[in-house]
Amino acid sequence: MNILFFLTPKNEVAYIYEDDSLRQALEKMEYHKYSAIPVINRNGKYVGTITEGDMLWGIKNKFNLSLKEAENVTVAAIDRRSDNRPVFADSTMEDLVDMALNQNFVPVVDDQKNFIGLVTRKDIIRYFYKKSQEVKKSDEIKVRTIVSN
Template sequence: MNVAFFLIPKKDIVFLKENATMRQALERMEYHSYSAVPLIDDEGKYVGTITEGDLLWKLKNTPGLTFQNTEDIRLSEVEQHVQNLPVTIDAEIEDLISRAVVQNFVPVVDDQKVFIGIVRRREMIEYCSKLLLQRKS
């Protein structure tokens, strides 16, 4: 089975541009109750995933940085501690499963590395669960 079967397109998910501010990320993540969101550059290419932990480490390790002045920090200045590696749209389900063990979602890119959406771990687990239940029947 192909990744496209599970794809949630970019238009239906929350993502941020790498030139967004730390404050914008914090507010958007809080609003949607997300702990991580994909980052893209101005060309729409996937450049990584920003997590709550990344933002907290930046806040902790930057002298004088408070919530009020997080609007001065661009996400491109925030170190990403976890690398959510993307897959291409033509990847197979097996390519997703190993990543889903350590990632809540797997970013999906086209052959030019342009971000086109994500596959959530939840859908993969539901799919595997259905397969297991069918085998029992």
């Protein structure tokens, strides 16, 4: 199965630029109710993922900031604990599922590493749940047919 079937395209995804201010990032995450968000550069390349925790630890340990002062700190200046590893658009379903086991979303990049969108764990689970329901219904129909004959 092609993983692009699950893709939420970049134009429908909230993301931040690495040169956005910390305040802009916090406000975007608050607005979308995200706890983590993809970070890209102005050329569209995926840089990584920043979390609420990354920002809070940066404010506390690195900058000792007020919200007003956070307007002068870029997202790139915040240390990230870990990044959601991306997959390429031509990756296999196994690669996608493997990443989704440990990440609530999987960034998808093209062969030039440009961010093109993401796949959420929720979308993958929803797909497989629907497939399991279809199999269950098919099996029930088969059993009824066998019993009626």
